Amino acid sequence: MSDYVEPAEDLGEAWLRTLELVHARGGRRVNVLTTITDPLAPEDTAVRAAIDAVLVPGPHNEQKERLDQAADDLYATYTGMLPLLCTADGNPRGTYFGRMVSWPGKEAGGYNQLAARVRYLRNEHRAGRRRHNLSDIAVGGEAEPSEDHTAALQDVGVQVYAPTDERQRGFPCLVHIDLTLLDGRLSMLAVYRHQYLVTKAYGNLVGLARLLAFLAQQTGFEVGELAVQATMADTQQDHFGGRKGIKALIDSARNKGG
Structure with missing residues (x-):
């Protein structure tokens, strides 16, 4: 009728x-x-x-093309530098970002986890889904993605180590990144098995924040919360004047902040 x-x-x-x-x-x-x-x-x-x-419309085509080009330039530039970066002190087994954009992270041509997450998040954005527990970005371990990269979001994530792996600590200290979407805001949790609070932690936070901002920019979601879980948080007092040295560092930082 x-x-x-x-x-x-x-x-x-x-x-x-x-x-x-x-x-x-x-x-x-x-x-x-x-x-x-x-x-x-x-x-x-x-x-x-x-x-x-x-x-929740996705980026317009022209905007999407600009974002894609910027991301492609970033990936290409970084992976082109990977062999050189791996020769630097502290990087013989690769870098965190290298593992994200070219798994397992020692040379160009590996599986680009970030690009896969961007595609996935854009689809979520386009479909109007604003609440979703998303997948991981693998950093630790030696797992390989499946042949079907559309399913690899579930296949490469939290790593399971062999029983014979007796390493107590080593690269990478950052072993896991989890992405969660709630009310249109993209949040990130990073897990470190050993977080060096003086020499590494601040730089790690800057890098993670930039990574989260990059993913939000590429997918159209707002930036949510960044959380870091350190299974071992280390002030490195043995290398920086003991407890007095660390206290002096804290006082200095607090005074500048005030």
């Missing part, structure tokens, strides 16, 4: 009345007539905002 929506002056009100009518009559109707008496009337911003909040 046909339905007639009471005419409205602007398109927002007309849309809303139509939605209300169809919803009240079961959610599906045929031959529904909606009339807008002044199609050029200013939009109702409240109606527009409500629609946008539900649809």
Whole structure:
């Protein structure tokens, strides 16, 4: 049976009345007539905002192309430098970011976990899903992704080490990154098995924050919370003047902060 929506002056009100009518009559109707008496009337911003909040449109094509190009340039530049970076002191087994963009992280051509997460998050954004527990980014371990990279989000994540692995500590200290989407905000948890609080921790936080900002920029979500879990947090007092040395560092930082 046909339905007639009471005419409205602007398109927002007309849309809303139509939605209300169809919803009240079961959610599906045929031959529904909606009339807008002044199609050029200013939009109702409240109606527009409500629609946008539900649809959560992804980046426009031109914006997406710019983001893709920027990301591709970053990946290519970094992976091109990987062999050289691996010769630097402290990097003989690769780098954190190298493992993220070219797993297992010693040369170009590996599996790009970040690019896969960006594609996945964009699909979530496009579908309007704003709450989701997402997958991991592998940093520790030696796992290989499956042949089907669309399924690799679940295949490469928290690593299981062999029973014969007796290492107490070593690269990488950062072993796991987890991404979670809640109310349109992308949050990150990073797990370190040994966090050097003087020589490494601040730089790690800067890097993680930039990584989270990059993922949010590439996918259209807002930046949420960044959390770091250190299974061992180390002030390194033996190398920085003992407890007095660390206290002096704290006092200095606090005074500058004030």
